[in-house]
Amino acid sequence: MDEVEAKVAEVELAADAGEKAPVAKKEKPKKEKPAKKEKAPQAAGDGKKEVKETQLGISAKKDDNFSLWYSQVVTHGEMIEYYDVSGCYILRPWSYAMWESIKDFFDAEIKKLGVKNAYFPLFVSEKALIKEKDHVEGFAPEVAWVTRSGNSELEEPIAVRPTSETVMYPIFSKWIRSHRDLPLKLNQWCNVVRWEFKDPTPFIRSREFLWQEGHTAFATKPEADEEVLAILELYRRVYEEVLAVPVIKGIKSELEKFAGGLYTTTVEAFIRNTGRGIQGATSHCLGQNFAKMFEIYFLNDNRERKMVWQNSWGLTTRTIGVMVMVHGDDKGLVLPPRVAPVQVVIIHIPSKDIETNVLIESCKEIAKELRDAGVRVEEDYRDNYKPGWKFSNWEMKGVPLRIEIGPKDVASKQVKVVRRDDGGKDFISVENIGDSIKNLLDVVQKSMLEKATRERDSCIVQARSWDEFMAALNNKKLVMAPWCDEKEVEEQVKERTKADLSGAAKTLCMPFEQPELPEGTVCFSSGKPAKKWALWGRSY
Incomplete structure (x- = not known):
């Protein structure tokens, strides 16, 4: 038996090919209630209906008000624009x-x-x-x-x-x-x-x-x-x-x-x-x-x-x-390098110790080397914003790396590099900077996956009884539970959890990587013999 057949057999997907599909009854279309017009997200506590264009930062906290935080991140981060048809968005x-x-x-x-x-x-x-x-x-x-x-x-x-x-x-x-x-x-x-x-x-x-x-x-x-x-x-x-x-x-x-x-x-x-x-x-x-x-x-x-x-x-x-x-975090987007439209932003730090045009020329030389190495680069020479404002602006948009160049950096032939994902800072020589930045981008990509995986894994709990199942769900966890694989039982779980949760729990999948199922294990909900482990949770 090959890998495909084994996986299909393992989760018992055999279906009766001769079973007749039920005929759907034709119903009169329901009249939709007029949808409320969506608005741009309101900043917490500002007392205004819309966020002012001059407001830069994310006011909502990810852990405190996730919905508002998300709305602010995708709008302030210039990802979407709201549209006058509810549920439709402009992708910027x-x-x-x-x-x-x-x-x-x-x-x-x-x-x-x-x-x-x-x-x-x-x-x-x-x-x-x-x-x-x-x-x-x-x-x-x-x-x-x-x-x-x-x-x-x-x-x-x-x-x-x-x-x-x-x-x-x-x-x-x-x-x-x-x-x-x-x-x-x-x-x-x-x-x-x-x-x-x-x-x-x-x-x-x-x-x-x-x-x-x-x-x-x-x-x-x-x-x-x-x-x-x-x-x-x-x-x-x-x-x-x-x-x-x-x-x-x-x-x-x-x-x-x-x-x-x-x-x-x-x-x-x-x-x-x-x-x-x-x-x-x-x-x-x-x-x-x-x-x-x-x-x-x-x-x-x-x-x-x-x-x-x-x-x-x-x-x-x-x-x-x-x-x-x-x-994403409380500052805005955090983009993995492989999907980031801009992987590196270069910002010059004006100083009375060096002419601005000399500083900008140094930035342009580094930008060219990075582009030649295949790095997606943006140079920010806007003179109507201070460097600190630019830092926050690009952090909010999630750019993986920020390169800062000041007079001391030009003199020492190095640049300051700041990571968006963990805030780490380092100085890198301008010699072979293309290879150095590409290697750092790979490190950032790997680090982001490892961090997200650790956080995800810490939120998966095994539950063998209904009480353990509910305790895990109410603690915002995913639940791996032994299941009898009966449709009626899954429907019952949905109904039973409606009263206790802001949204019913359901099976997300039967993972290909199944934990060991000892003989005699029973379903956490029905008490019947368990056939497999299922991943349960609330879902979007």
Whole structure:
């Protein structure tokens, strides 16, 4: 049994391929209450409706008022601008550059796997959307519909894609005829719309967001299984290698899996200040359910007509919000070097002991050496701000390293370097400064992941009883608990925790790395024989 089969078997993902998907009842659309217009965050205690543009610092404390702190960080840090449609945000160049870094990394990796980029339309016909009943039932409350063009009512409502299975798979059925057409591996970078009713949060939960969605088709299930885990590993690398955010890989429960799919794998992150888990990205094996619905067949070597096996997988701009929540501090953003739009900012320290133009020329020479070494550099020569103000400004934007150059530094042919992540300061010779700074950036990247991992691991608690489970949750922890793997029990846990917590607890995943489960271990909630360990928690 290979690694893929072992992992799938380990978490007991067998599904009845012949089971008929339930038919969703067609309900009258609910009238949405007018959403309150979102405003720019209010600084604590300033008595104003909006933050003044002259206010530089973050007034809220991460440990005291996390929600206000987060709002201030993403606005003061020039990541987003609020918009007049609730739940939609303008991504400013600072945050969009981060998305481009994520995109560049992931896009290069999936192309190594033979995935090709394409683009499919934004709109979905009602006929296509409702074809797979179980799938649409999962998304129905969030689907936005276009019902009118100008003053004319459309003959048939058109949905704005919440995801693209029902957009792409009718076309797959045209393109796939023979085993020679397989595997078909497509990805698109696009936006989707999910008209959620929950409180909007920039990057974390918005009505329109950017993502990539991969859709692939294979001749056999083992091929599909192998890709599911390959993509999941790439998602882990995005979080841990690019964003310095530790994640846990695992499989979703039947209750939490992708609607209409066979099984869902996930990477789960953790926000220490709120004690909540957060789904980082998912890689789904869709099985043959969609192939059956959309008649995606191929002729094998023996001229036998077979259904394809399909996967879908997606990563969104939520990645940016998770990174901000994990690494940010009371001064603002703290950016890992690999995703930072600017890795080094150079600031000169004016002095009567040296002419300003001489100081600036020294800064420019160092900036050129760093750029030649492949470092992303910004030079701040603004003369209407003092150096201290500039320090705070760039700290708030999260730039990993600050280089300060004054008259003594020019004379001694060295620079002062200040780390954003831990405040560490050192003097570095200008000789071979490109290599020195690149090495330091690698140290910062590694240090940030190690710190975040320590903090995350300290918040994972094993619980074998209901009392231990509740105590851990109320202490803002993730809980690893033995579970009987029954949907009804998970639903009961959700209901029982609603009264005790600001949000129900649920399974986040069954981690691939399972602790030992001694014989005779019982489920923490039902008392029935436990089949596996599950990671539980409140979630965004």
